[in-house]
Amino acid sequence: MRIVVLAGGIGGARFLRGLKSAAPDADITVIGNTGDDIHLFGLKVCPDLDTVMYTLGGGINEEQGWGRAGESFTVKEELAAYGVGPEWFGLGDRDFATHIVRSQMMSAGYPLSTVTEALCDRWKPGVRLLPMTDDRVETHVLIDTADIGDPAAGEGGGRKAVHFQEYWVRLRASVPAHAVVPVGADQSKPAPGVLEAIAEADVVLFPPSNPVVSIGTILAVPGVREAIADAGVPVVGLSPIVGDAPVRGMADKVLAAVGVEATATAVAEHYGSGLLDGWLVDTVDAAAVPRIDTAGIRSKAVPLMMTDVEAAARMAAEALTLAEEVRA
């Protein structure tokens, strides 16, 4: 069976680990979000691709969910001693090596997709990991300057766009987001293999990744949404919202920016029946099932907390079962 999964960072990576365990013989292609990518210290950092690669390759910091296990921060401390930041973005020594290799290959002219494949030669994630695009796409978030005490805020304040990582990591999504813009997406092309994988898939899965800044960004690459909608195969998603709140992180803040409530139902309706055929909600949200069904998306309530690999594997198995039900 050929499975295509659209993935952000933690939610995508943990789900994928479960999927590999639930469907060991499946041929899995992951289309990873690159809208979170950022250039730091002259290096290209791809947080979501790396979270998937490290999680599936056994190098992830488990408690944190991102970054390397057994990490140290000597380089960061030395940079800080030079007064060179940002200090709010935690790059460890081991992680730095990944970004150095990636940046070196990219300055030699290799596209991100080739570089990602080369990095995966080491990590052997057991899936084919493709960036959504080889082109530069950067998610920006529009905020009020007055909210961050920006001295440039004029009379009545103004708005400015900040890089997604600045909004998420530095500001911890503590101020309202007015818009989320995947800058460059409209000009981007799907990376080699992306549309082919979708066209050849037997099933497409949306893990419980962020619907706006992870999956939404991948769907903003021209051609990807259409390819999924037209593939004629079941498309099944799992809600990242459980009991009207994100399981981890601040997804509610970016959902608000696109006018979507932080509920399992609203997220399903946001994707819509033109894209989604099936949607798993957590058992605490079982009451939402009839309304989602009415919206033309087959829904089922099952436990959706990825407390360990076995729990994630059960979720993946449920998603594949729902896919077969909608196919029938």
Ligand code: GDP
């Ligand atoms: P990021 O790029 O690291 O933010 O990761 P993703 O976009 O892949 O996933 C983030 C989303 O995963 C958040 O909105 C969380 O609510 C969701 N999430 C994290 N852990 C779980 C879990 O155990 N169960 C469910 N249902 N969602 C989860």
Ligand code: CA
């Ligand atoms: Ca991310």
